[in-house]
Amino acid sequence: MYPILEARELTNNIYFMIVKAERVAKNCLPGQFIIVRSDENAERIPLTICDYDRAAGTITIVFQVVGAGSLKLAQLKAGDAFHDFVGPLGQPSEFCKMPLEELKQKKILFVAGGVGTAPVYPQVKWLKEQGVPADVIVGAKSKSFLILEEMMASVAENLYITTDDGSYGRSGMVTKCIEDLISEGKEYDVCVAIGPMIMMKFCALTTKKLNIPTVVSMNPVMVDGTGMCGGCRLTVGGEVKFACVDGPEFDGHLVDFDQAMKRASIYRTVEGKKFLEAKEGDTHHGGCGNCGGDK
Amino acid sequence: MDVFKKVPVREQDPQVRATNFEEVCYGYNAEEAMAEASRCINCKNAKCITGCPVNINIPAFINEVKNGEFKKAFDILSCSSALPAVCGRVCPQETQCEGLCIRGIKGEPVSIGKLERFVADWARENGIKPEAPANKNGKKVAVIGAGPAGLTCAGDLAKAGYDVTIFEALHEAGGVLVYGIPEFRLPKEAVVKKEIENVKSLGVKIETNVIIGKSVTIDELMDEEDFKAVFIGSGAGLPKFMGIPGEQANGVFSANEYLTRSNLMKAFDPNSTTPIFRGKKVAVVGGGNVAMDAARTALRLGAETHIVYRRSEAELPARVEEVHHAKEEGIIFDLLCNPIEILQDENFAVSGIKCIRMELGEPDASGRRRPVEVPGSEFVIDVDTVIMSLGTSPNPMISQTTPGLDINKWRCIIADEATGKTSKEGVYAGGDAVTGAATVILAMGAGKAAAKAIDEYLQDK
Numbered sequence: 001m002y003p004i005l006e007a008r009e010l011t012n013n014i015y016f017m018i019v020k021a022e023r024v025a026k027n028c029l030p031g032q033f034i035i036v037r038s039d040e041n042a043e044r045i046p047l048t049i050c051d052y053d054r055a056a057g058t059i060t061i062v063f064q065v066v067g068a069g070s071l072k073l074a075q076l077k078a079g080d081a082f083h084d085f086v087g088p089l090g091q092p093s094e095f096c097k098m099p100l101e102e103l104k105q106k107k108i109l110f111v112a113g114g115v116g117t118a119p120v121y122p123q124v125k126w127l128k129e130q131g132v133p134a135d136v137i138v139g140a141k142s143k144s145f146l147i148l149e150e151m152m153a154s155v156a157e158n159l160y161i162t163t164d165d166g167s168y169g170r171s172g173m174v175t176k177c178i179e180d181l182i183s184e185g186k187e188y189d190v191c192v193a194i195g196p197m198i199m200m201k202f203c204a205l206t207t208k209k210l211n212i213p214t215v216v217s218m219n220p221v222m223v224d225g226t227g228m229c230g231g232c233r234l235t236v237g238g239e240v241k242f243a244c245v246d247g248p249e250f251d252g253h254l255v256d257f258d259q260a261m262k263r264a265s266i267y268r269t270v271e272g273k274k275f276l277e278a279k280e281g282d283t284h285h286g287g288c289g290n291c292g293g294d295k
Numbered sequence: 296m297d298v299f300k301k302v303p304v305r306e307q308d309p310q311v312r313a314t315n316f317e318e319v320c321y322g323y324n325a326e327e328a329m330a331e332a333s334r335c336i337n338c339k340n341a342k343c344i345t346g347c348p349v350n351i352n353i354p355a356f357i358n359e360v361k362n363g364e365f366k367k368a369f370d371i372l373s374c375s376s377a378l379p380a381v382c383g384r385v386c387p388q389e390t391q392c393e394g395l396c397i398r399g400i401k402g403e404p405v406s407i408g409k410l411e412r413f414v415a416d417w418a419r420e421n422g423i424k425p426e427a428p429a430n431k432n433g434k435k436v437a438v439i440g441a442g443p444a445g446l447t448c449a450g451d452l453a454k455a456g457y458d459v460t461i462f463e464a465l466h467e468a469g470g471v472l473v474y475g476i477p478e479f480r481l482p483k484e485a486v487v488k489k490e491i492e493n494v495k496s497l498g499v500k501i502e503t504n505v506i507i508g509k510s511v512t513i514d515e516l517m518d519e520e521d522f523k524a525v526f527i528g529s530g531a532g533l534p535k536f537m538g539i540p541g542e543q544a545n546g547v548f549s550a551n552e553y554l555t556r557s558n559l560m561k562a563f564d565p566n567s568t569t570p571i572f573r574g575k576k577v578a579v580v581g582g583g584n585v586a587m588d589a590a591r592t593a594l595r596l597g598a599e600t601h602i603v604y605r606r607s608e609a610e611l612p613a614r615v616e617e618v619h620h621a622k623e624e625g626i627i628f629d630l631l632c633n634p635i636e637i638l639q640d641e642n643f644a645v646s647g648i649k650c651i652r653m654e655l656g657e658p659d660a661s662g663r664r665r666p667v668e669v670p671g672s673e674f675v676i677d678v679d680t681v682i683m684s685l686g687t688s689p690n691p692m693i694s695q696t697t698p699g700l701d702i703n704k705w706r707c708i709i710a711d712e713a714t715g716k717t718s719k720e721g722v723y724a725g726g727d728a729v730t731g732a733a734t735v736i737l738a739m740g741a742g743k744a745a746a747k748a749i750d751e752y753l754q755d756k
Contacts, residue, residue: 023505023510023511024510026511027509027510027511027512032509037466041561041566041567041568042568043560043568043569044466044560044569068568069568072568083466084466084503084504085504086464086466086504086505086506086510087506087509087510088509088510089506089509223552223555223556223560223569224464224465224474224555226464226465226506226690226692227532227533227690227691227692228474228532228533228534228551228555228690229534229549229551229552229555230533230534230536230548230549230551230552231548231549231552233536233543234543235543240536240538240542240543242533245533245690245691245692259543262543262545262643263543263545263643265545265642265643266545266644
């Protein structure tokens, strides 16, 4: 069992938890993820790592409730425990393998969308610890959906917040913010964009135009997270890759986003969810946001 | 009784079992087992033993069954195998022990597998467990993977007095026995869990949710956690796909994913929260045991199910019994045809599988006749689900993170066949991680050989 030391709702169904998981905390690096199960009958749910404390042996996770599985997680409180908590999974970010001198030459821009702010934070923090400054754009639907602002401000060289409705910070999508920064005279050698698939797709299109190499982090459906099921496969530069062992980070200019979004659509669109409910019959237990199984 | 024929084993009616996940084969009762055991002529030079990858003393245990001494029979099995109830169910006996049985020359071989199963089931039902050794040497050995290879290696080392910890990546021990082989062939609660409990009762510790190469490396286990030797039995790896158009459509799964959802995550059970596609018409591509398992699972979930295989029936790699059971249950075999495209509808969902007819040409490197396409013979099978069962390629997580551990051009770990010794001192390996996808019993054989070699290596340490 993996005890939950702290648990709270950040905003609008986005939850923050600190969990004791010593083996994971000892070896995890920015870019990696974990898989949890709330109890012995629960689904395996992959979640990004938002922070880690090696001395305390803890991992911080931040997740949004999207279906029955994550709702069950959200109901856990400090003092409860996860039945299973495994990781770190996936490859660490490219930076972690780069020689420090080379890394220090890079002008890095992070673009975080919504709950994607959580996996961006440990990357920026890690870079700051190495003495590498990085700029961060955080995009949210509106002010009330913004998370981790203070934490991010404490590690980012410059933090630019933009909201779709202009209720806080700059106004407009993250792509507009990228373009504005460039036209304001900023220069970047590399961009890391993490957020909803549609946001990453348009970030990649924008940075392609601006000629900035871009890394994205993919979070498709998976079962085991160790390469065994192949459910997380996606096409990158014409080759089939498994997000869990080859990723989750890939070259954003090579990822076939349209295909990845179609694969994900059954979990994310109204038509897709209806389709899923019909296909899964009595093995359907919610997750579609449609059937009431989530409530 | 006809001594040339096996005592028939009772099975669940095909029509009934096609709709449930209960075990297909009921096994022998004591009377049937003793009758079958009496067919063994107790050869002096028993060929069956040499056909067994873990060299069970087959005539000796069968002789005890014949005399009704089932406890003694179990003790003989336990000397060689940690998982007899599993092996009695899933070993390919027809190509191993039973394939070499002298009885088989004139009639049917002795039903060694069913007898093994009977003895193991009897022991379990009567609460008989192997005992932990009295003398422990305190030396720590790490075993990676709680599948057939790892459980066997760990069991043998524990019996020899070692302090053994198995590290398992998934949340449950058993490896392919829990995620791969379906309930109706190998009951999880009644059989697999109990045999794993038996291994634990020898003193073996199992730590789940640890991914070697990620949560901790082999070097850290040896340098920081004081493990004197390591056995890698990490299993098969990443599922292969065909590389044909449409393979990313919704409704295309690897057999690994489909079976893991159903077996490990128990998606077929209403209490589970893991979903699974319940296709109306399912095509399973491939002809091995895994393909049969996936097809028979899909059938039980209510689908009209087709096996699509590019060679003919004679070349099917699956066990004869599995093919026979699949046919009895109503699986449709589309042989000598090969998929060339997966068709999809406007919602990106599978709507059919386009195949081309094949014919057999000259033998290829494997000795089997090479299938060649028949030009112009394309046709479409209307299906809404496709399950790819084409084998696996090795998982890179351990090899990438273990300096000094050599792999071959197929990325399998290189290990000595007789001892499991790898290029890295103190590190041994066996099972699918070394050979590529094979059988439960071959993995157990490798685990056993490695346990012996590790014991010899650590004697001097």
